[in-house]
Amino acid sequence: MRVAAFLPELLRHLFKKPATVDYPFKKLEVPANFRGTPYLRPELCIVCRACERDCPAEAIEIMAVNEAEKRFRMVIHNDRCIHCAQCVDSCPTTPKAMQIDSLYELAADDRHKLKKDWVYVRAVMKPKPAAPAKEPAPES
Numbered sequence: 001m002r003v004a005a006f007l008p009e010l011l012r013h014l015f016k017k018p019a020t021v022d023y024p025f026k027k028l029e030v031p032a033n034f035r036g037t038p039y040l041r042p043e044l045c046i047v048c049r050a051c052e053r054d055c056p057a058e059a060i061e062i063m064a065v066n067e068a069e070k071r072f073r074m075v076i077h078n079d080r081c082i083h084c085a086q087c088v089d090s091c092p093t094t095p096k097a098m099q100i101d102s103l104y105e106l107a108a109d110d111r112h113k114l115k116k117d118w119v120y121v122r123a124v125m126k127p128k129p130a131a132p133a134k135e136p137a138p139e140s
Ligand code: SF4
Pocket: 038, 054, 055, 056, 057, 058, 059, 060, 076, 080, 081, 082, 083, 084, 085, 086, 087, 088
């Protein structure tokens, strides 16, 4: 085998930065639009159930706790979640009641520990401000 053939390649890599990081001692910066774990901002949720309907993994459950008090419970089953962020896209509120973080260290020794839940009172969607009335066009 001709070792000399490998020398240029070897030398080139000797002076290059490593392609990997020393995980878990060093962490990688995730990209700005990284899809981590979904979570709810309950004070914004109008319980339209769009997130529950559109989740392809059936990872979101919404149930009434007390209809009269408009109190609901949402559970996100992170052991089922495939981190697609469809729930965030489907959420109609501004700002979005459904958000996604950039965490990626989610391992647990029991899948039930990955479950997150919130009990909250349904928010009221603020009506959009009415468009200003148009002035009649001047008669010619
Ligand atoms: S990120 Fe995707 S899979 Fe996870 S809860 Fe949202 S819609 Fe479901």
